[in-house]
Amino acid sequence: MRLEPRTEAARSVWAIAPLVAVVASFVIAALLALLGGASPFAVFAAVIKGAAGTQFAFLETLTRATPLIFTGLAAAVAFRAKLWNIGGEAQLYAGAIMAIVLGTGALPLPAPILIPMIMAAAMLAGALLLLGPTFLKTRFGVDEVVTTLLLNFVMVLFVSMLLDGALKDPMGLGWPQSKKVIAEAQLPKLIQGKRLHLGFLIAIGAALLVWFINARTTFGYEMRAVGFNPRAARFAGIPVNRVMAKTALLSGGLAALAGVSEVAGLKGNLTLDLSPGFGYTGIVVAMLAMLHPIGVIAAAIFVAAMFVGADAMSRTVGVPNYIANVMVATALLTMVTAMLFTRFRLKWR
Amino acid sequence: MDALGIVFEASLWAAAIRIASPLIFATLGELICERAGVLNLGIEGIMTVGAFAGWVSVYNGADLWTGVAVAALAGAAFGVLHGFLTVPLGLSQHVTGIGITLLATSLTYYAYRIAFPSVTSPPKIETFAPFAIPGLSQIPILGDALFNQTPLTYLAFISVIAVAYVLHRTPIGLAVRTVGENPAAVEAQGIDVTLLRIGAVAVGSAFMALGGAFLTMSAFNSFYFDMVNGRGWICIALVVFGSWRPGKALLGAILFAAFDAYQLRLQQLAGAYLPYQVFLMLPYILSILALIAMSRRAGYPRALMIPYRKGER
Numbered sequence: 316m317r318l319e320p321r322t323e324a325a326r327s328v329w330a331i332a333p334l335v336a337v338v339a340s341f342v343i344a345a346l347l348a349l350l351g352g353a354s355p356f357a358v359f360a361a362v363i364k365g366a367a368g369t370q371f372a373f374l375e376t377l378t379r380a381t382p383l384i385f386t387g388l389a390a391a392v393a394f395r396a397k398l399w400n401i402g403g404e405a406q407l408y409a410g411a412i413m414a415i416v417l418g419t420g421a422l423p424l425p426a427p428i429l430i431p432m433i434m435a436a437a438m439l440a441g442a443l444l445l446l447g448p449t450f451l452k453t454r455f456g457v458d459e460v461v462t463t464l465l466l467n468f469v470m471v472l473f474v475s476m477l478l479d480g481a482l483k484d485p486m487g488l489g490w491p492q493s494k495k496v497i498a499e500a501q502l503p504k505l506i507q508g509k510r511l512h513l514g515f516l517i518a519i520g521a522a523l524l525v526w527f528i529n530a531r532t533t534f535g536y537e538m539r540a541v542g543f544n545p546r547a548a549r550f551a552g553i554p555v556n557r558v559m560a561k562t563a564l565l566s567g568g569l570a571a572l573a574g575v576s577e578v579a580g581l582k583g584n585l586t587l588d589l590s591p592g593f594g595y596t597g598i599v600v601a602m603l604a605m606l607h608p609i610g611v612i613a614a615a616i617f618v619a620a621m622f623v624g625a626d627a628m629s630r631t632v633g634v635p636n637y638i639a640n641v642m643v644a645t646a647l648l649t650m651v652t653a654m655l656f657t658r659f660r661l662k663w664r
Numbered sequence: 665m666d667a668l669g670i671v672f673e674a675s676l677w678a679a680a681i682r683i684a685s686p687l688i689f690a691t692l693g694e695l696i697c698e699r700a701g702v703l704n705l706g707i708e709g710i711m712t713v714g715a716f717a718g719w720v721s722v723y724n725g726a727d728l729w730t731g732v733a734v735a736a737l738a739g740a741a742f743g744v745l746h747g748f749l750t751v752p753l754g755l756s757q758h759v760t761g762i763g764i765t766l767l768a769t770s771l772t773y774y775a776y777r778i779a780f781p782s783v784t785s786p787p788k789i790e791t792f793a794p795f796a797i798p799g800l801s802q803i804p805i806l807g808d809a810l811f812n813q814t815p816l817t818y819l820a821f822i823s824v825i826a827v828a829y830v831l832h833r834t835p836i837g838l839a840v841r842t843v844g845e846n847p848a849a850v851e852a853q854g855i856d857v858t859l860l861r862i863g864a865v866a867v868g869s870a871f872m873a874l875g876g877a878f879l880t881m882s883a884f885n886s887f888y889f890d891m892v893n894g895r896g897w898i899c900i901a902l903v904v905f906g907s908w909r910p911g912k913a914l915l916g917a918i919l920f921a922a923f924d925a926y927q928l929r930l931q932q933l934a935g936a937y938l939p940y941q942v943f944l945m946l947p948y949i950l951s952i953l954a955l956i957a958m959s960r961r962a963g964y965p966r967a968l969m970i971p972y973r974k975g976e977r
Contacts, residue, residue, distance in 0.1 A: 458955070465949075
């Protein structure tokens with residue numbers, strides 16, 4: 316058995332790969348459900364009902380998908396240029412901090428001015444946070460995977476420090492939480508009385524924008540060239556390091572928007588459990604989407620559905636909701652394996 | 665007690681060796697993988713698996729050393745998976761490693777919740793007890809730090825010597841080192857590159873799992889969520905810091921742990937002036953600084969992260 320390179324990328328595999336990943340994650344989940352002493356069908360039924368069975372459930376899935384679209388885009392943009400940004404979690408918190416710093420009354424401005432300002436400041440913070448590791452990579456050859464991962468831990472401690480000090484809510488009864496953002500800084504709800512907020516539409520807009528950059532601009536082309544073969548890109552006259560830096564700014568900025576969206580759209584304030592690993596899950600979303608920005612929307616909704624559905628399922632059927640995390644990780648590994656066969660074919664010999 | 669005086673306390677060095685032990689195991693594990701040319705970012709998840717597997721075995725009545733063996737085997741199993749995906753299939757070692765960490769961690773948490781559906785306080789086990797080596801443990805300062813530890817710490821030190829010996833003094837070690845530098849040369853010797861690399865990743869992952877098992881079976885007596893807490897990522901930095909050599913990696917792990925033990929004590933001393941989070945950040949920042957400092961001299965195994973496909977140049 317060996318792998319033989321294909322001369323042309325196989326379109327058929329491209330279409331099938333996500334399906335294979337979804338099926339594989341369900342097979343694993345079925346086995347785990349049996350292990351947990353429940354019927355797989357009861358588990359799946361409960362997950363699907365919990366994720367999309369009612370209007371409330373479906374809106375909840377879209378609400379959960381919102382930060383995942385941002386972090387998924389952040390990973391997709393960076394991975395396309397082979398910049399391994401695993402620091403989405405830290406950049407998300409950087410954005411959330413900016414939302415609290417500017418949004419809790421420091422700037423008494425009307426919403427149409429304040430919200431874009433918060434978003435811009437947050438993007439800048441997230442972008443700068445990723446620029447550091449990118450500089451270390453291009454200048455000193457330090458692996459950005461490890462530096463961005465380590466910065467996630469530093470950032471969470473930094474947030475914890477702020478919530479004990481500068482950003483602590485004096486009325487918070489001693490809980491490590493910030494003040495709530497003022498009304499002008501809140502992202503309006505899309506449907507009266509529901510949790511889904513403007514952040515979802517901004518996320519869709521961001522995906523379209525990234526698609527446009529990828530498909531229609533020189534920068535998009537340069538990112539792809541750098542990711543495909545940095546040496547060839549350099550020979551072709553592409554300023555590789557500058558493209559890397561620009562990619563980092565875009566990627567870090569996108570991840571930071573996830574933090575703004577969660578704070579200003581949903582939670583209202585900053586706490587240490589703002590993100591249950593949205594930054595890490597964004598990597599899975601990006602891979603499931605085959606790094607395509609429009610695919611990120613679909614992948615984020617799928618992954619969010621698993622998490623929201625599993626939460627509901629664990630309440631009714633009693634199987635631990637970590638089953639969703641296992642499904643998502645399985646989907647990631649099967650997806651990258653399936654994608655291999657767009658470039659190679661298997662020879663039995 | 666002043667900031668400098670702490671350095672000469674025996675308890676600091678005893679703590680440093682204790683903190684270093686899991687790092688020594690996991691750093692050795694990552695070192696073996698990388699020497700064979702495979703970056704293993706599954707380390708964080710594999711440590712979590714090891715921590716749980718060892719602990720839950722003992723909780724269910726196995727003796728401690730059986731628990732250690734179970735942990736190592738569980739780690740090796742994930743190593744084989746990582747090896748299969750990255751060596752014959754040649755998938756991105758970055759993405760696969762992150763995937764292995766996510767899978768291993770979530771499977772562990774799922775298993776924990778299945779085994780203990782509703783516990784308020786985590787169940788405890790009887791862990792390895794410190795064993796004072798007669799004579800040697802009487803040496804001032806050093807004796808208490810090095811020779812009054814649990815058997816797993818001794819195993820960590822023995823492992824360093826064993827791995828260094830195998831890597832640098834045996835044919836199989838030579839093959840492992842060569843496959844990380846020039847796989848074609850190994851192939852020319854008639855050795856199967858794929859099997860050798862998968863084997864190295866499996867053995868390395870078993871060591872990582874031992875690092876995790878140390879946490880639940882020696883450092884603490886229970887399994888907690890997020891208990892590995894970035895130690896795996898720190899070990900990846902330690903491998904670079906130790907220039908892929910077991911002895912230097914050991915030194916790096918001890919230095920790092922001494923610093924960690926020092927900051928814990930400094931916290932009590934300077935805690936009134938600085939928030940405690942600043943001290944907790946230091947180990948991570950130190951790891952990043954170590955990576956930068958070593959970057960110019962970093963002699964990466966030349967075939968690290970490059971998949972080998974027969975007949976391809």
